Amino acid sequence: GGPAAPDLEGVTLALRNTTAAGAPGAMVRLTGPAGAATRTVGVQDRATGAAMDPNSRFRIGSVTKTFSGVVLLQLADEGRIGLDRPVNHYLPGLLPDDRITVRHLLTHRSGLADYTNAMFDRTVPGFEAVRNKVFGYHELVNLSLREPRTSEPGAAYAYSNTNFVVVGMLIEKATGHPVAEEYERRIIKPLKLKNTSYVHPRTEIKGPHAHGYLYPDEAGAPPVDSTEQTVSWAQSAGAMISNAADLNTFVSALLGGRLLPARTLDAMLAMTPTDATHTRFYGLGLRRYDLSCGTSVYGHTGTVQGFYTYAFATRDGGRTLAAMANTSNRGQANTALGGTLEAAFCGKQPA
Numbered sequence: 124g125g126p127a128a129p130d131l132e133g134v135t136l137a138l139r140n141t142t143a144a145g146a147p148g149a150m151v152r153l154t155g156p157a158g159a160a161t162r163t164v165g166v167q168d169r170a171t172g173a174a175m176d177p178n179s180r181f182r183i184g185s186v187t188k189t190f191s192g193v194v195l196l197q198l199a200d201e202g203r204i205g206l207d208r209p210v211n212h213y214l215p216g217l218l219p220d221d222r223i224t225v226r227h228l229l230t231h232r233s234g235l236a237d238y239t240n241a242m243f244d245r246t247v248p249g250f251e252a253v254r255n256k257v258f259g260y261h262e263l264v265n266l267s268l269r270e271p272r273t274s275e276p277g278a279a280y281a282y283s284n285t286n287f288v289v290v291g292m293l294i295e296k297a298t299g300h301p302v303a304e305e306y307e308r309r310i311i312k313p314l315k316l317k318n319t320s321y322v323h324p325r326t327e328i329k330g331p332h333a334h335g336y337l338y339p340d341e342a343g344a345p346p347v348d349s350t351e352q353t354v355s356w357a358q359s360a361g362a363m364i365s366n367a368a369d370l371n372t373f374v375s376a377l378l379g380g381r382l383l384p385a386r387t388l389d390a391m392l393a394m395t396p397t398d399a400t401h402t403r404f405y406g407l408g409l410r411r412y413d414l415s416c417g418t419s420v421y422g423h424t425g426t427v428q429g430f431y432t433y434a435f436a437t438r439d440g441g442r443t444l445a446a447m448a449n450t451s452n453r454g455q456a457n458t459a460l461g462g463t464l465e466a467a468f469c470g471k472q473p474a
């Protein structure tokens with residue numbers, strides 16, 4: 124039983140499609156019963172021509188949401204946060220509706236608008252306006268509350284960064300510590316994630332890293348180097364730095380039951396379909412993709428200026444994929460990178 128062996132030629136083809144679609148470089152690292160395998164194409168630095176290195180660090184964007192979700196679910200397991208309690212019970216007066224619960228945040232069913240839609244309506248100007256800014260959590264929530272809510276609390280799924288900014292506020296309120304400390308104590312140290320860090324609001328990526336390249340909206344315009352930024356516009360919703368091997372370890376440990384007890388992991392996997400074909404789902408800070416071969420994979424995707432990320436595992440954590448392309452605002456490259464999932468987890472397709 125179990126999924127087929129990875130189709131490494133198919134993985135490499137998906138990476139080549141990713142660079143053909145405009146990414147300067149791309150990488151994948153797979154783990155499974157046979158051990159680990161990496162494939163890279165292209166460059167991690169357009170200025171020096173340095174080849175994409177599978178050990179390089181990069182910004183993981185919204186894969187950060189799964190780290191934040193794990194911390195909050197551990198707090199729930201410790202009885203310090205109630206998933207079905209109103210957010211306002213812990214952060215009095217923060218939200219305009221006492222019916223919005225902690226679980227609504229984790230499942231993107233709060234109805235809180237996503238302030239990044241307006242913030243990044245014009246891609247490069249929006250990025251340049253915030254890349255060195257340091258926001259307070261309340262500032263970001265207030266940006267969201269200026270916009271109409273997308274639904275009544277709990278009524279519908281609507282992805283919103285705002286939800287995981289509030290998750291960060293809940294973590295800090297419940298523990299009295301900055302989220303960086305909680306990531307370190309509960310995930311990074313126990314799993315020995317030597318290449319994972321939360322250094323907000325510092326702008327550089329320390330150590331060996333890939334440069335990220337953001338495409339402007341204007342057709343034909345060359346990408347700009349967007350590597351250095353505070354990511355303060357995202358924080359607990361997207362500011363983590365990691366590398367492929369650490370993401371493999373993280374998703375394997377999560378799905379393998381090393382971070383949450385079985386009943387809490389099961390609660391995390393209570394899924395809402397997010398697409399018409401019902402092959403893509405969102406649970407509590409975690410996505411599920413049902414692949415063509417019948418294998419379901421669990422993890423998260425990330426889009427942050429200059430970097431696309433996929434970090435997924437099989438339900439028992441026995442097989443994992445971490446994939447990165449060092450570009451963004453380039454949908455075709457993101458789709459091509461996503462093609463690594465089928466090759467990795469479904470293996471060679473019948474001719």
Ligand SMILES: CC1(C)S[C@@H]2[C@H](NC(=O)CCCC[C@H](NC(=O)C[NH3+])C(=O)[O-])C(=O)N2[C@H]1C(=O)[O-]
Pocket residue numbers: 183184185186239243244245246247249282284337361424425426427428429430451452453
């Ligand atoms: C749901 C997503 C895709 S968006 C969300 C979060 N990333 C952001 O909210 C950044 C949005 C702007 C990124 C920028 N795009 C523009 O500026 C477009 N005008 C670019 O491409 O670099 C993340 O990460 N999530 C992805 C996820 O969860 O996969």
